[in-house]
Amino acid sequence: MPQTSRPTIDRFNEKWVRDSNGCWLWTAAKNRDGYGFISVGGVWTAAHRVSYELFVGAIPESMEIDHLCRRRDCVQPEHLEAVSHAENVQRSEVGRYNRAKTHCAHGHPFDAVNARIERNGWRTCRTCKREQMRRYRKERA
Numbered sequence: 013m014p015q016t017s018r019p020t021i022d023r024f025n026e027k028w029v030r031d032s033n034g035c036w037l038w039t040a041a042k043n044r045d046g047y048g049f050i051s052v053g054g055v056w057t058a059a060h061r062v063s064y065e066l067f068v069g070a071i072p073e074s075m076e077i078d079h080l081c082r083r084r085d086c087v088q089p090e091h092l093e094a095v096s097h098a099e100n101v102q103r104s105e106v107g108r109y110n111r112a113k114t115h116c117a118h119g120h121p122f123d124a125v126n127a128r129i130e131r132n133g134w135r136t137c138r139t140c141k142r143e144q145m146r147r148y149r150k151e152r153a
Contacts, residue, residue, distance in 0.1 A: 020052055021066055027059070028087050035086040036063075046084040063087040064094070076100045116140055 027040040027050065038048030038059050048059030064077050067089035073079060073093040079086055086092075095103075102111075115121050116137035128136045 020062065022051060024059070024062060024066060025028075033081065034079055035083050035091060036088040038085045038087050042085060048085055048087060059087045060084075060092055063089050064092045068092070068094075071083060076142075078083070079101060079134075110135075 013055050028036040028038050031037055041049045043049060049056050050059050050062055052062060058138070060077050060079065061071060064071055071094055074096070076097055078093050078095045079091060079098045080093055081088070081091040113122060118137070118140055119128055120137045120139040122135055122137070126138050130136055
């Protein structure tokens with residue numbers, strides 16, 4: 013008689029431990045960035061995504077799973093939230109670093125007059141954008 017694989021939820025629940033903050037820390041395979049992985053149907057899948065789908069529901073299309081606790085190896089469904097890519101980046105360390113910048117790469121201030129907030133939430137330097145457009149128009153002429 014062929015052996016059937018155990019349900020994903022049983023295998024999943026064997027691969028984490030609870031820490032003092034309530035995180036479910038993944039103890040099995042992890043990638044070099046610290047995210048847990050589990051094989052589902054022969055395909056390696058991020059453990060936090062599997063957790064969300066097992067305990068919360070389907071991940072909406074074009075959404076990512078953000079770790080509210082900021083722990084990449086946490087698979088606690090209450091610590092996971094489906095968000096847009098832009099929101100995920102804004103909440104990240106990179107987002108905090110970029111929000112702390114007071115000037116663009118060319119030294120122009122990010123102030124109320126010079127900074128423009130794009131639809132994706134990123135700031136752009138109006139001075140640099142004007143200079144870029146001048147160069148572009150000059151090259152096209």
